[in-house]
Amino acid sequence: MPTLTRWFIKSSMLYLIAAMILLLLTTLNAVIKLPRFVAFLNFHLLVVGWVTEMIFGVIYWMFPIIKRANPRGSAALGWATYICLNIGLLLRTVGEPWLGVNPKASVGWVLVLSALLQWLAAVFFLINSWPRIKERYRGE
Amino acid sequence: MPPLSQWYVRLAFFNLFAGFTIGALILANKGISIHPMLWGLLPAHIELLLIGWIVQLIMGVAFWIAPRFWKPPRRGNETGAWMAFPLINIGVWLVVLNAFLSISIGMLVVGRIMELAAVIAFILHLWQRIVGRDFQPP
Numbered sequence: 673m674p675t676l677t678r679w680f681i682k683s684s685m686l687y688l689i690a691a692m693i694l695l696l697l698t699t700l701n702a703v704i705k706l707p708r709f710v711a712f713l714n715f716h717l718l719v720v721g722w723v724t725e726m727i728f729g730v731i732y733w734m735f736p737i738i739k740r741a742n743p744r745g746s747a748a749l750g751w752a753t754y755i756c757l758n759i760g761l762l763l764r765t766v767g768e769p770w771l772g773v774n775p776k777a778s779v780g781w782v783l784v785l786s787a788l789l790q791w792l793a794a795v796f797f798l799i800n801s802w803p804r805i806k807e808r809y810r811g812e
Numbered sequence: 813m814p815p816l817s818q819w820y821v822r823l824a825f826f827n828l829f830a831g832f833t834i835g836a837l838i839l840a841n842k843g844i845s846i847h848p849m850l851w852g853l854l855p856a857h858i859e860l861l862l863i864g865w866i867v868q869l870i871m872g873v874a875f876w877i878a879p880r881f882w883k884p885p886r887r888g889n890e891t892g893a894w895m896a897f898p899l900i901n902i903g904v905w906l907v908v909l910n911a912f913l914s915i916s917i918g919m920l921v922v923g924r925i926m927e928l929a930a931v932i933a934f935i936l937h938l939w940q941r942i943v944g945r946d947f948q949p950p
Contacts, residue, residue, distance in 0.1 A: 719861070719862075723866060727866075727869065735813070736813055764839065767843070768842070771842065771843070779843075780842075780843030780844045780845075781843060781844070782843065783839050783840060783842050783843030783844075784839075784840045784843045784844055786839060787835075787836035787837070787839040787840040787843070788836065788840070790832065790835070790836060790839075791832050791833060791835075791836035794828055794829060794832035794833075795829070797828075798825055798828065798829055801825070802825065805813065805818050805821050805822055805825075806813060806818065807813060807814075808813065
């Protein structure tokens with residue numbers, strides 16, 4: 673398993689734990705009074721952090737290689753995907769509750785930056801993975 | 813990866829791009845208020861990413877890696893998998909277009925019915941392939 677895939681999968685498992693903790697907190701919110709920001713923590717940790725990150729990592733590992741000399745495309749683009757996706761998601765995790773609790777706070781730029789980084793992550797992933805949608809490599 | 817899986821994955825990638833683009837606009841709109849209409853695209857964002865990206869990608873990869881038979885046809889009867897491909901894509905895009913244009917509830921229902929038909933057709937194909945190594949087709 674390539675190093676980048678290990679980072680993707682381990683990160684995705686951490687997001688799963690975080691998402692389940694937040695799910696528990698959201699449930700408890702109905703019974704005991706918790707800080708308001710808990711209501712704004714959303715299921716993107718689950719679908720982007722857990723599911724999408726796991727898929728990106730596994731595709732990088734298991735899709736057909738391009739060729740023996742350059743099996744998985746650009747490693748730099750792969751790492752750029754990982755960094756953009758994670759910083760983007762973490763910015764959202766901080767920025768959305770922040771803005772939700774203090775609508776007048778000047779932190780809208782955090783969400784714009786988060787949106788841009790996550791979008792770039794998707795673009796980098798697609799550029800790197802598109803050439804690997806092919807038949808199994810059989811040598812040249 | 814067989815040609816049918818390649819098509820599933822390509823369309824899933826396309827939906828990933830469309831879904832992330834709409835999602836980024838909705839999220840940025842929360843931060844700097846670009847246009848009030850953007851929030852209305854949330855159903856399209858969810859549809860593209862949950863059904864168009866995740867479900868379709870899983871279908872494409874399942875068709876590729878689920879156990880194959882020792883004798884041809886190696887993937888058994890493929891009709892269900894071939895039928896599911898247009899059904900799921902037309903279904904997703906009917907739902908998405910309706911989210912954009914609010915044409916009619918009928919369009920939404922037809923889209924959902926096509927998605928359901930796609931899932932049933934695909935499962936009818938995949939069911940026969942959920943077998944152990946020793947399985948001998950009749």
